[in-house]
Amino acid sequence: MESIQYKKVNEPELTLKQWFKNVYEAVVTTAKGLGITFKYVITNSTVTIEYPEVREELPANSRSRLYNDADNCISCLQCSVACPVDCIYIAAVKRPADAPKIKTKDGTPIRLDLKQYTIDTALCCYCGLCTTVCPTECLTHTTDYEYASYTLANMKYDYLAPDIRAWRTRIVKD
Ligand code: SF4
Ligand code: SF4
Secondary structure (H helix, E strand, C coil): CCCCCCCCCCCCCCCHHHHHHHHHHHHHHHHHHHHHHHHHHHHCCCCCCCCCCCCCCCCCCCCCCEEECHHHCCCCCHHHHHCCCCCEEEEEEECCCCCCCCECCCCCECCEEEEEEEEECCCCCCCCHHHHHCCCCCEEECCCCCCCCCCCHHHEEECCCHHHHHHHHHHCCC
């Protein structure tokens, strides 16, 4: 059987000068790292928080868990069309002709009854495109980052479910 011949890779020769240079760089970079550590030890600066007793307040424009204020959603589908990962599921039916005329808070007529509005946050990449195109601005990001889950199924949020309203009251500051 024919044996395979491997070529030896030529490594540069380690000269005494290069060896001292390597040792010097190792000492300098270690000293720099320790310098940063001791700076925090000496100045007693706090760099962590005692989560969950203390919670970080994210900036107002953070792109975290999405919220759809379903009462102001006109079922236009623009958010789901814009979504690059197709993780918004919407179902709606035409309102009966004799049903009372209703509008969103910005005055847009609601001609469809929203039957399902679900976002699979396990798929969401938090790009924000869906909120940008929403004509009534009912779809927004919140600053909530505490929604880890043990199952993927639990990461699908039904925005017509009553527990969503309870969650909104906890997290969204008007
Ligand atoms: S933030 Fe991006 S990925 Fe997430 S639901 Fe909106 S459009 Fe889709
Ligand atoms: S873009 Fe806004 S109004 Fe249209 S379906 Fe999505 S959330 Fe509702």
